[in-house]
Amino acid sequence: MSYDTLKVCIIIPAYNEEKSIAQVISRIFRLHPEFTVVVIDDGSSDGTAAAAKAAGADVITLPQNLGIGGAVQTGYLYCARKGFDVAVQVDADGQHKPEELDKIINPIREGQADMVLGSRWVENTGYRSSRSRRAGMLILASLVSFFTRRHVTDPTSGFRAVGRKGIQLFAEDYSTDYPEVDSLVSLNSHGLRIIEVAVEMDQRQAGSSSISSVKSIYYMIKVTLSIMIRSVR
Amino acid sequence: MERVQVLSLCLSVALIVFVLHLIRRRALREQYALLWLFFGLVMLVLSIKTSWLEWMAEAVNVFYAPSLLFLVGIVLCFLLILHLTVVVSKLTERIIVLTQEIGLIRNELEKHGQEKNG
């Protein structure tokens, strides 16, 4: 298959993001009109689905909130069944810049990697966050680096692309609750090649973050346990 | 018969009757129904034949026979709860798969509808 006939699908998980979703979608289409954009509306109570449809995305509305993992996996199932070659995850809050899409897709197009992770920390980028968040990310990064024996700097990044093998794997098995970190370990243990590229990220554009401080401690413990289980399985 | 014996007898009969009632209303799946009936019967037998319990307690060197009953009861409760969390996990997994399928099917359906109408 030649370079530019690869079918690319953008997966956007969205939970109550009516304020930012339309802009994210139209920015993607402006740069890449040939891409398919599928929005997983995860039981939102606002106008997320309608806004996404109006912006030209294919919308999958889940009858109840599954959480980010279950929602994203629905996207991978969609890609696997429709035979997409590349699937890219992009957040609905406008943090991930469509201008950076080529950077994370190209290594897959060129066959250099099975998964590309858009990292905030490989080089200094504009993204800022609280000190405790950064500490948490650092701990997770060392954990993942240890278990995958690769240097990973930003395992919690939701800006990522996978090729066919990754799509297939994620469609079959994806952890439901806090999947970003977990899925890296899973891909690695199946022998897929993961690389990181530096990307610019913004702050979220509108709406509110799904991460609270109590949740993030719970998150850390759960992810750690889950990584350990994956690597001994 | 001692009072405590009468009490435990009543309780075990009540348990068995209640479980039978639940089975009749189909509120309990067979596998759990069997389990509870078995619990009920064991309790019933032990409250009639207190000598059996005493014999068992003696065999494992427990001086106060009813405490053996507590021990067994607590262990069984733990096992049952563990089993139930396994069941709940499996159910959750299934609900996730179903939710995803419903989303995907709805998406297909809508597309078909649009083709027909427009």
Ligand SMILES: Nc1nc2c(ncn2[C@@H]2O[C@H](COP(=O)(O)OP(=O)(O)OP(=O)(O)O)[C@@H](O)[C@H]2O)c(=O)[nH]1
């Ligand atoms: N499907 C689904 N998506 C969700 C859920 N919660 C959050 N999301 C989406 O996941 C993406 C990231 O969520 P955020 O809350 O921005 O998390 P974050 O980017 O790690 O945190 P911030 O830096 O505070 O923005 C967004 O596209 C959200 O719409 C959910 O329950 N289900």
Ligand SMILES: [Mg+2]
């Ligand atoms: Mg965000």
